[in-house]
Amino acid sequence: MSxxxxxxxxxxxxxxxxxxxxxxxxxxxxxxxKINITLFHTITTLNHSLYVHGGGEIVTIPYTPKELDEMKASAVKYLEKVGERFKKDGITVSCTVTLGDSAAKEILKAEEELKADLVAMSTHGRGGLARFAFGSVADKVLRAGTVPVLLIRAKEE
Known part of the structure; x- marks a missing residue:
């Protein structure tokens, strides 16, 4: 067991x-x-996108440090809530939130830094054109990672 x-x-x-x-x-x-679980979230939207009327342009404006801190705090609160499921079984849970332009890159970096034995993640199971258009974080982690990856196909409700 990992x-x-x-x-x-x-x-x-x-x-x-x-x-x-x-x-x-x-x-x-x-x-x-003794199992250690790290719940992990990456904030990848680091800019506001604003549509400028008249010119038909989209302008991106970086979030302020205060806005990013609020986003991180909200993400940590979410992870802690999810972590309660494990804590009731006596499992050690930690929560990590990062900022980055690619969720896959951040997951791979965390895998190495945390010395993870296993990455367990959900996949939406997209294929064909949808996978090409949206990319697949799970696929990138599976192919570029150095530890086993447990992929759970999520069922849409």
């Missing part, structure tokens, strides 16, 4: 699909073992 598990979350219910699977896996396969 001892350090990294669970990237995007703030959506679909993104949380891996949480219950990991919780069940720990309960069934590693009762009583």
């Amino acid at each position: 001892q350090n598990i990294l669970i990237p979350l995007d703030g959506s219910a679909l993104g949380e699909a891996a949480v219950s699977h990991v919780s069940d896996m720990i309960t069934r396969l590693a009762p009583g073992e």
Whole structure:
């Protein structure tokens, strides 16, 4: 059983699909073992996009440090709420929020820094043109990572 598990979350219910699977896996396969879970979120929207009337242009303006701090605090609060599911089973949970232009790059960096044994994440299961258009964070982490990746296909409700 992996001892350090990294669970990237995007703030959506679909993104949380891996949480219950990991919780069940720990309960069934590693009762009583010391497991460390890191819930991870990357804020990738670092600019406001404003549409300028008349000129038909889109202007981007960086968020202020205060706005970014508020976004981070909100993300930490969300991660802590998700983490309560693990804490009730005596599992150590930490929450990490980063700023970056690519969620996949930030996840891969965290995997290395945290010395993760496993990355467990949800995938929307897009294929074909949708995957090409939107990219796949899960695919990038799976292909570029150095540790096993547990992908849970999220079911849309």
